[in-house]
Structures are given as structure tokens and as C-alpha cells.
Amino acid sequence: MFEKELNELRKNDLLRQFVSRGSPQGPVITISGKRYINFSSNDYLGLAGSPELLRAAETAGRRFGFGAGAARLLAGGSILHERLEKAVAAFKMTEAALLLNSGYTANTAVIPAIAPEGSAIFSDELNHASIIDGCRLSRAKVLVYRHKNIGHLEGLMKKEPAWRKVVVTDSVFSMDGDIAPLPDLCTVSRKHGAVLYLDEAHATGVLGKGKGSLAHFGLDQEPWIIQMGTFSKALGSLGAFVAGTRDMIGWLTNAARGFIFSTALPAPVVAASIRALSILEKRPGLVKRLLENTHRTAEGLKTTGYDPGDAETPVLAIKQRSVREALALSAFLWKKGVYAPAIRPPTVKEPRIRVTVTAAHTAEHIQTLIRAMQKYGKL
Ligand SMILES: Cc1ncc(COP(=O)(O)O)c(C=O)c1O
Known part of the structure; x- marks a missing residue:
């Protein structure tokens, strides 16, 4: 039972699976004992682990x-x-x-x-x-x-x-x-x-x-x-x-x-x-910092050829032409120690990497994401 449904999802690269943190929520998290810079939470002000x-x-x-x-x-x-x-x-x-x-x-x-x-x-x-x-x-x-x-x-x-x-x-x-x-x-x-x-x-x-x-x-x-x-x-x-x-x-x-x-x-x-x-x-400084980090990330992403659009908020959508491409980019970032999973149908019509910026990210965290994206663009 349900095997057929799961196989169908697998065949279309649409099978969803989760990862489990071994650390508090934050800009850096551990998954299976390894450290990742986390661009995948909605913890915009960095309060979840405070x-x-x-x-x-x-x-x-x-x-x-x-x-x-x-x-x-x-x-x-x-x-x-x-x-x-x-x-x-x-x-x-x-x-x-x-x-x-x-x-x-x-x-x-x-x-x-x-x-x-x-x-x-x-x-x-x-x-x-x-x-x-x-x-x-x-x-x-x-x-x-x-x-x-x-x-x-x-x-x-x-x-x-x-x-x-x-x-x-x-x-x-x-x-x-x-x-x-x-x-x-x-x-x-x-x-x-x-x-x-x-x-x-x-x-x-x-x-x-x-x-x-x-x-x-x-x-x-x-x-x-x-x-x-x-x-x-x-x-x-x-x-x-x-x-x-x-x-x-x-x-x-x-x-x-x-x-x-x-x-x-x-x-x-x-x-x-x-x-x-x-x-x-x-602490109004927290929201200010969130906006600065959003701006810094969006500007950096633009230099990589991956346009995050208007970047009005910390949710930056890097749209991809196919589910395969979104998965490949996400897998590459993962290898570089950056966690930014692919978002696929049916959650969205157009597959994408959803990068979420927080006030807790440092300039170095953002730089790591940008450098990884630049490298991927040159492959
Ligand atoms: C726009 C919107 N509304 C509601 C929810 C659900 O909120 P919660 O995660 O607290 O159930 C979400 C979360 O994903 C959301 O993005």
C-alpha cells in the first residue's frame, strides 16, 4: 500500500524528505553531525534559539x-x-x-x-x-x-x-x-x-x-x-x-x-x-539588520547571475527551469555546507531555491552562499 504513489513521486523527482537538526535553530545548524549555513528557516530575527x-x-x-x-x-x-x-x-x-x-x-x-x-x-x-x-x-x-x-x-x-x-x-x-x-x-x-x-x-x-x-x-x-x-x-x-x-x-x-x-x-x-x-x-535594530542582510544577500546573488527578483522581503526565490535543476543547485549548495532546499510542485508551480535571510546571518555566512552560487554558475 502506498508504494505505487511513492514510486510515482520518486520517478518525477517530487519525493519530499526531511532532515533533522542536532542543534538549535539558527544561522548555522548541524545535520548528521555536520555544520551547515542555514538559509532555510523562517526565523527571520534569529529568536528561535535565543x-x-x-x-x-x-x-x-x-x-x-x-x-x-x-x-x-x-x-x-x-x-x-x-x-x-x-x-x-x-x-x-x-x-x-x-x-x-x-x-x-x-x-x-x-x-x-x-x-x-x-x-x-x-x-x-x-x-x-x-x-x-x-x-x-x-x-x-x-x-x-x-x-x-x-x-x-x-x-x-x-x-x-x-x-x-x-x-x-x-x-x-x-x-x-x-x-x-x-x-x-x-x-x-x-x-x-x-x-x-x-x-x-x-x-x-x-x-x-x-x-x-x-x-x-x-x-x-x-x-x-x-x-x-x-x-x-x-x-x-x-x-x-x-x-x-x-x-x-x-x-x-x-x-x-x-x-x-x-x-x-x-x-x-x-x-x-x-x-x-x-x-x-x-529592539528595532533587529529588523533593521534583517533588512540590511536581505539587501546584502540580494545584491550578492545578482552578481552570480541568479536574480532573486525584487527582493522586497527576506524570502528570496531563485527560480529554476526544472525540478531537476532546482535539485541539482540545492545538492551543490549542500556539498558546500549551505542548506537551501529546492521547493517543488505542488508547493509551487515554478521550481526554485527559496533562500531565507535572517538578522542572525553574518556577512561571512552570506558571502559563503554567494561564493557557492558563483562557483555553481561557472560549472
Ligand atoms: C503565509 C503562511 N500562512 C500560514 C502559515 C502556517 O503557519 P504555521 O507554520 O504557524 O502553521 C505559513 C507557514 O508556512 C505561511 O507561510
Whole structure:
């Protein structure tokens, strides 16, 4: 059983396998006892392996224990959960916020709850898999618009009579690193009375001095904007949040199945997220350094003949003509001690190496990547 399916994947170079770290997450990791410079994490601010997060988790663990033992609506929540929700609401300048166990859970729990039967969801074609799955789980009609194409989106919205319209987009697209056209998305959403649902997974801690995509564009939070974000990427922890009006959060508390029917996050994890958020607010130098490193890496890559595109964020996509080519480049980098795996269909249509830069990379780490790419270009 399943052998045929696996063989099919193998035949098409699409079999996915994971590696296992023997070290903390960071710019340098060990895999099978060997050191690799790591361009493959979403730990944009280098917080995942930081002693500060670990200390916060240890302290919370001593007071609250580890497991939550129940869902929030039972006895699973702690005062730390509530504190983090208040901190997120203040950070995002919303009335309220709610924690969920992961970004994947958030999208699959919140989208069906805000877009019930009779509504219409308008979803960017390059949205993350968890958004796609959230749309599939909802009973709404789903209309997919061409990537960042406002004309196409508006054309679809005009024709749609649904009583509730929800526009859903990644703020930063996870596999290409480009930014959604928020000013235009806000304009059309306002015009058509739609809810705008932003997935800030890769924008939190990255754009708008870390505050996210609205701050990046100088836009205000509005009652019809729902912001979802994760603690699992730049904030180096685990879990997700949804932020918006008190009523919306009240509704999710009663209707979002992934919230209601799942055990709450462990208090030590929540404590680490609280600490990460406070580090983000107190140390603007971290985001600045992330941007400098992104710029340095993108400029360096351009000299190798591998153009990372606009490089608006630390997600740099080096597109390849085929899966084979993406695998060959990744294997070459691996031999040179650089970990940057190939991203293949069905995750993306166009195979690529996804290089993610962090604030923790040194100039030397970046130079090692660039030198390896230069060598590969000359083969
Ligand atoms: C845009 C986007 N949304 C949601 C998620 C899921 O977040 P998490 O890893 O916390 O489940 C990811 C992570 O891959 C993502 O890139």
C-alpha cells in the first residue's frame, strides 16, 4: 500500500524528505553531525534559539507546568494566554485578539467561521496552502483571482451578489517574498463592503518596522480588516493570532472549530511568544539588520547571475527551469555546507531555491552562499 504513489513521486523527482537538526535553530545548524549555513528557516530575527525565549519558557514552565491539558473553553487557558492576547491587540492596534495553535490552524479555523454559507471568498492564486484549505473547509463560494491582480479581483467582486464578501491574501507571499498591494486591496474591499483578511505570517517582525504590512504602507487598521499572524516565524516561537474587533473575536471564540476543539498552547510556549513580541518592540535594530542582510544577500546573488527578483522581503526565490535543476543547485549548495532546499510542485508551480535571510546571518555566512552560487554558475 502506498508504494505505487511513492514510486510515482520518486520517478518525477517530487519525493519530499526531511532532515533533522542536532542543534538549535539558527544561522548555522548541524545535520548528521555536520555544520551547515542555514538559509532555510523562517526565523527571520534569529529568536528561535535565543536564551531569552528559553528563559521565559523555563520560568513559565515552573509556574504553570508544560501541557495545557484542555482547550481554552475548558481549563486549558492561563493568565499568560490572556496577557499575550492583550499584547497582540496593543501591537496590532485592534480591540481584541485570539490565540490559535498554529498559522495552519488559524487559517483553517477562522476562514470558515467568517465566511459561512452564502458568502463569497476572493483568494489570491498564490495564497498559502493553509488559506486554500481554509477556503475548502468553508461553505462559501470561492473565487480565485490572478496574483495581485486588482482589476481581476474587482471584476469578480462586481459580479458577485453574496451577502458577505471576504478578500483573503498573504501580506507577504511565502514562496516568492513579494508583498500584496494593500492600498488597492483596502480600496476595493471598502468599496464593495468586503472583509479583508490578511495573513501576516511573513510580515510580522519583517515589514513596517516589524509591525506588519499595514504599517509598511502607512495604512490604518479598520473594523473590516482582520489580521492573522504567526509566532512561528520572525517571533521564533509557535502559535498564531487573529486580531480585529471585539465582536469578531467574540464570534470566533464561539464558531472557530480549530479554536474550540483543540487543546490550548502550552504556557511555556505562550511565555516565549510574549517575550519575543517585547523583544521585537524594544529592539528595532533587529529588523533593521534583517533588512540590511536581505539587501546584502540580494545584491550578492545578482552578481552570480541568479536574480532573486525584487527582493522586497527576506524570502528570496531563485527560480529554476526544472525540478531537476532546482535539485541539482540545492545538492551543490549542500556539498558546500549551505542548506537551501529546492521547493517543488505542488508547493509551487515554478521550481526554485527559496533562500531565507535572517538578522542572525553574518556577512561571512552570506558571502559563503554567494561564493557557492558563483562557483555553481561557472560549472
Ligand atoms: C503565509 C503562511 N500562512 C500560514 C502559515 C502556517 O503557519 P504555521 O507554520 O504557524 O502553521 C505559513 C507557514 O508556512 C505561511 O507561510
